[in-house]
Amino acid sequence: MKKNILFLIILFLPFLGKTQDSVLLVSSTMITESFSEDLSDLALRLELKVDVINNSADTLKLKWERRVIQQPENWQTQGCDNNACYLPLVDSNYDEDTQLFEPFVLPPDSNFVFTLYLLPNGQEGSGNFQLDFYKIDQLDSLLTTVDLSATVKSSVTNTYSQSELNHIYIFPNPVANYFRITNDSKIDQVVIRNILGRRIRSFDAYSGATYNVFDLPQGIYLVSLLDDTNTVIKTMRLSKYSLRP
Numbered sequence: 001m002k003k004n005i006l007f008l009i010i011l012f013l014p015f016l017g018k019t020q021d022s023v024l025l026v027s028s029t030m031i032t033e034s035f036s037e038d039l040s041d042l043a044l045r046l047e048l049k050v051d052v053i054n055n056s057a058d059t060l061k062l063k064w065e066r067r068v069i070q071q072p073e074n075w076q077t078q079g080c081d082n083n084a085c086y087l088p089l090v091d092s093n094y095d096e097d098t099q100l101f102e103p104f105v106l107p108p109d110s111n112f113v114f115t116l117y118l119l120p121n122g123q124e125g126s127g128n129f130q131l132d133f134y135k136i137d138q139l140d141s142l143l144t145t146v147d148l149s150a151t152v153k154s155s156v157t158n159t160y161s162q163s164e165l166n167h168i169y170i171f172p173n174p175v176a177n178y179f180r181i182t183n184d185s186k187i188d189q190v191v192i193r194n195i196l197g198r199r200i201r202s203f204d205a206y207s208g209a210t211y212n213v214f215d216l217p218q219g220i221y222l223v224s225l226l227d228d229t230n231t232v233i234k235t236m237r238l239s240k241y242s243l244r245p
Helices: 002-021 162-166
Strands: 024-026 030-037 046-054 060-070 076-080 104-106 111-119 125-135 138-154 178-181 189-194 199-204 219-226 232-240
Touching (some): 046 125, 076 125
Antiparallel strands (some): 060 104, 219 232
């Protein structure tokens, strides 16, 4: 009888150890989502959700770090924990380089749905991302990793073929004063947004038009081309530089 009890203890020791070590659990370590959306909505934010669970008797102070493995040129992502929704430029809530120190706090036996917002900015495609979680007092020891992937397709049929889209581009780019658009016969409106997705300028479009951006600050912008039904035909990046010293 004693031998049987000893055998059972030895058998279950690895499982007991694993439970004790897993102080942080997640709903899934691999999340895949597909979206079909009207991409003419440039304020569109899609959700990739991860349920984060404190499996310990202690309050956890956590660092999360977002890594972009690959994504289309115009896409952005935005991490949201129980402190705040951070700007797309922020990769972590605890980062010496940006002087951001906002621990993600989970009380014992509690959970929180961490959301990674995806901002496609009018562009179809697929992306892969990674979320890493650490304890603030043990930043050299990874607690868990979540791999996320998303595919976004337009729910609206584009009036341009892919071949035609490939021949629509901005020139010059980079630009100092003004730009033009090739193959612009079906374009009704040109909308310029900053890298955070905020609309800052729009133009009525016509064939052969020039678009003045002389007074815009130097930086990267998103230029969306809309047809007469207000559907986004294409969104491109525009690099603006200044001729001033």
